Amino acid sequence: MRKPTRSREVGRGERVLPGAWRLRLPLPWPGVPHCNAWALAAGDGIVLVDTGMHEPGSMAHLERALDQAGLQIEDVRLIVCTHAHVDHCGQAPPIAERTGCEVWMHPNHAHHTASSGDLEQTLARRVEIARQSGVPEEPLRRWVEQRRGQGTGQAGTLKVDRELTDGMTVDTDLGAWQVVETPGHAPSHICLYQPERRLLISGDHLLGRVSLYFDAGHTPDPVGEFLASLDKVEGLSSRLALSGHGRPFADVPAHIAANRALVAERLTAVKAALAAGPRTPYELAQEVYGELFMEATANWLLSKVRSYLTHLEQHGDAVRGGETPERWSAAA
Numbered sequence: 001m002r003k004p005t006r007s008r009e010v011g012r013g014e015r016v017l018p019g020a021w022r023l024r025l026p027l028p029w030p031g032v033p034h035c036n037a038w039a040l041a042a043g044d045g046i047v048l049v050d051t052g053m054h055e056p057g058s059m060a061h062l063e064r065a066l067d068q069a070g071l072q073i074e075d076v077r078l079i080v081c082t083h084a085h086v087d088h089c090g091q092a093p094p095i096a097e098r099t100g101c102e103v104w105m106h107p108n109h110a111h112h113t114a115s116s117g118d119l120e121q122t123l124a125r126r127v128e129i130a131r132q133s134g135v136p137e138e139p140l141r142r143w144v145e146q147r148r149g150q151g152t153g154q155a156g157t158l159k160v161d162r163e164l165t166d167g168m169t170v171d172t173d174l175g176a177w178q179v180v181e182t183p184g185h186a187p188s189h190i191c192l193y194q195p196e197r198r199l200l201i202s203g204d205h206l207l208g209r210v211s212l213y214f215d216a217g218h219t220p221d222p223v224g225e226f227l228a229s230l231d232k233v234e235g236l237s238s239r240l241a242l243s244g245h246g247r248p249f250a251d252v253p254a255h256i257a258a259n260r261a262l263v264a265e266r267l268t269a270v271k272a273a274l275a276a277g278p279r280t281p282y283e284l285a286q287e288v289y290g291e292l293f294m295e296a297t298a299n300w301l302l303s304k305v306r307s308y309l310t311h312l313e314q315h316g317d318a319v320r321g322g323e324t325p326e327r328w329s330a331a332a
């Protein structure tokens with residue numbers, strides 16, 4: 001009997017502006033079919049913003065996307081990563097090795113780089129957090145087994161040649177792009193802003209379809225940091241955003257407002273669930289996300305719920321109790 005073959009996505013490249021190409025690269029994740037890398041003309045080559053994740057065949061997808069844009073890996077003069085998530089930096093080391101180019105990124109990348117080369121270490125930390133969050137042993141065991149079957153998404157060891165912070169710039173033929181630190185989605189997140197053209201490379205800070213994610217446990221208040229980053233980006237006058245996933249989008253202020261509204265809605269939902277009595281983060285994630293909560297999304301949704309709880313705790317609206325599992329209550 002023939003196995004059903006899944007028709008897989010392939011890398012695609014298209015010019016979005018003179019001197020700027022969108023490289024759409026496939027991802028193996030449920031609900032997130034692609035990520036974008038951006039090629040920006042710079043002298044006799046390109047600056048590559050983000051790289052796609054590393055998995056079998058992923059470099060061929062990037063090469064195919066570049067080829068459709070009339071480019072090749074050898075044209076890469078510099079890699080800039082918007083943040084240290086594998087879909088944005090997973091292929092940086094082999095590209096840097098092939099071309100001899102540098103890799104620039106925000107310095108707060110330890111949330112990824114400290115354990116990115118070691119799947120067992122990453123899994124052990126995730127399991128500890130899952131137990132603290134009240135995840136039952138059986139689904140946790142299944143999740144670990146499934147994750148063991150996949151790679152880390154990161155090729156080689158990510159080495160950062162220059163640390164990007166506010167006030168620094170990245171030069172391209174489109175002009176100089178200002179680095180704008182935008183933590184929240186990840187502690188290492190930056191956006192790039194080109195003021196004369198009012199272009200924003202928004203990474204995962206702002207996406208065309210509002211979709212939130214926060215890396216929990218590395219900074220005091222990821223949700224608070226994200227809200228402050230929205231304020232900061234609102235102060236720019238971007239007319240077009242080139243995001244880490246999905247098509248470029250205009251009307252950046254409306255997207256910022258929609259993100260704020262969704263954060264407020266989720267915080268209200270978490271508070272309402274806590275008002276009914278103490279809950280573990282696992283129980284809260286099920287209540288707040290309903291049927292969106294399933295094994296494939298649990299890890300992602302739990303990180304968000306834990307970030308909302310931390311935010312409420314910082315604002316005196318929630319109290320953490322117990323250790324394993326943690327049980328959270330509404331503040332008296």
Ligand SMILES: [Zn+2]
Binds near residue numbers: 185
């Ligand atoms: Zn990300």
Ligand SMILES: [Zn+2]
Binds near residue numbers: 035087
């Ligand atoms: Zn991403």
